[in-house]
Amino acid sequence: MGYTFNFGPVFANLDMLIAGALITVQLSGGAMILGTIIALTCAIAKTAGPAPLRWLVDAYVEFIRNTPFLVQIFFIFFALPSVGLRLTPNTAALLALTINVGAYATEIIRAGIESIQRGQVEAGYALGLKKSQIYRYIVMKPALRTIYPALTSQFIYLMLTSSVVSVISATDLAAAGNDLQSRTFVAFEVYVVITAIYFLLSIGFSLLFAFIGRAAFTYPLSR
Amino acid sequence: MIRPFGIDEALFIILAVRWTIALSLVAFAGGALGGLLIALARVAEARPLRYAALGFIRLFQGTPLLMQLFLVYFGLSIFGVGINPWIAAAIALTLHASAFLGEIWRGCIQAVPPGQTEAAWALGLGYRDRMTSIVLPQAARIAVAPTVGFSVQLIKGTSLASIIGFVELTRSGQIINNATFAPFYVFGLVAVMYFVLCWPLSLLARRMERRFAVATRR
Numbered sequence: 001m002g003y004t005f006n007f008g009p010v011f012a013n014l015d016m017l018i019a020g021a022l023i024t025v026q027l028s029g030g031a032m033i034l035g036t037i038i039a040l041t042c043a044i045a046k047t048a049g050p051a052p053l054r055w056l057v058d059a060y061v062e063f064i065r066n067t068p069f070l071v072q073i074f075f076i077f078f079a080l081p082s083v084g085l086r087l088t089p090n091t092a093a094l095l096a097l098t099i100n101v102g103a104y105a106t107e108i109i110r111a112g113i114e115s116i117q118r119g120q121v122e123a124g125y126a127l128g129l130k131k132s133q134i135y136r137y138i139v140m141k142p143a144l145r146t147i148y149p150a151l152t153s154q155f156i157y158l159m160l161t162s163s164v165v166s167v168i169s170a171t172d173l174a175a176a177g178n179d180l181q182s183r184t185f186v187a188f189e190v191y192v193v194i195t196a197i198y199f200l201l202s203i204g205f206s207l208l209f210a211f212i213g214r215a216a217f218t219y220p221l222s223r
Numbered sequence: 224m225i226r227p228f229g230i231d232e233a234l235f236i237i238l239a240v241r242w243t244i245a246l247s248l249v250a251f252a253g254g255a256l257g258g259l260l261i262a263l264a265r266v267a268e269a270r271p272l273r274y275a276a277l278g279f280i281r282l283f284q285g286t287p288l289l290m291q292l293f294l295v296y297f298g299l300s301i302f303g304v305g306i307n308p309w310i311a312a313a314i315a316l317t318l319h320a321s322a323f324l325g326e327i328w329r330g331c332i333q334a335v336p337p338g339q340t341e342a343a344w345a346l347g348l349g350y351r352d353r354m355t356s357i358v359l360p361q362a363a364r365i366a367v368a369p370t371v372g373f374s375v376q377l378i379k380g381t382s383l384a385s386i387i388g389f390v391e392l393t394r395s396g397q398i399i400n401n402a403t404f405a406p407f408y409v410f411g412l413v414a415v416m417y418f419v420l421c422w423p424l425s426l427l428a429r430r431m432e433r434r435f436a437v438a439t440r441r
Binding site: 003062063065066067068069070071072074075078079082083156160161162163164166167174177187188191192194195198199202203 | 282286287288289291293294297298301302375379380382393396397400406410411413417418421425
């Protein structure tokens, strides 16, 4: 032992870490929004589309969910240029995060859609609602409400996973840590502070999601 | 000189699976032990124990696994233990798995109807007998499917050990890629290897979940 902790250099460069944290928020926030769009499309295709489309969605979801994010981002960043698609690290990171969270969210939203009982849809028909109205008000809205907690914890997990994008030299929070670490040589202290910032971010996101959830799902629950 | 991507290179990657499996098994075994302790602490009667376990879970579920790996890796060197990626990865993944399994199993223990515990009390069973012969066997049945599901997450998590220099499947892919510059084949093969490991477990977890749902339907 006999090690003295030295947090001075870390706090002297706090602005660097905050800049990195902002990129982390942008990347994961962007992936959450784009991933939800992909997931809604895929979940609808999976529950209402023709068989070949369903298989395609299945293949996408299963392949992404059963391989590590690190390998996915390596593939996107290193392998796609060989077929002519060259991306900057941050774009590749956003693309990888979006594709990744899209698969998980597809599975979650699909489960929500399938949890709606047939009687609900039939009641909609009996009331003379149009197909689009049934899908929107009777299927989607209650489905999204049911799966909202699962979806948002997946989003927070995504934000934590996004630290991996630092390996392809994207400029996120973890990368700012790597940078600072190699300049100040106080690796442990740097990563303690970075980890604390990630922890704060995850608390921040869960507060934000709770707030959005309260604002979005206001109608009374009947069961 | 660029090496072509041939049989030997592919074999190097395929054989590296054993290190991914070894690390997963070590982390799972350690995580099972730690997870059991965490889960028991989470449902303990002593309040400080419950809060300590909750804090542990929140901490590990609220921070990236990559940072947990870095902290253990650099932390070990501070405490005078030499830097060894294998040990650092095993410890970090064990702690990580303990937190996740602890939270999963806490739910399973609480899913056992409270009447069972009360009956055990009525029979005069002590804590140990109550847990080992009444509550835990019933909780274990509920826990199998989500535990298999988590093992997939753990196997994927071991890929991050490559970042601190542990040569497993992903790191072997990077090594071969640096020599052959055939990222399409290399990372394609690495991804397929992970898929071969994880997909059967995912299918198994889903099938057990479905069977359990049918068995407990009211």
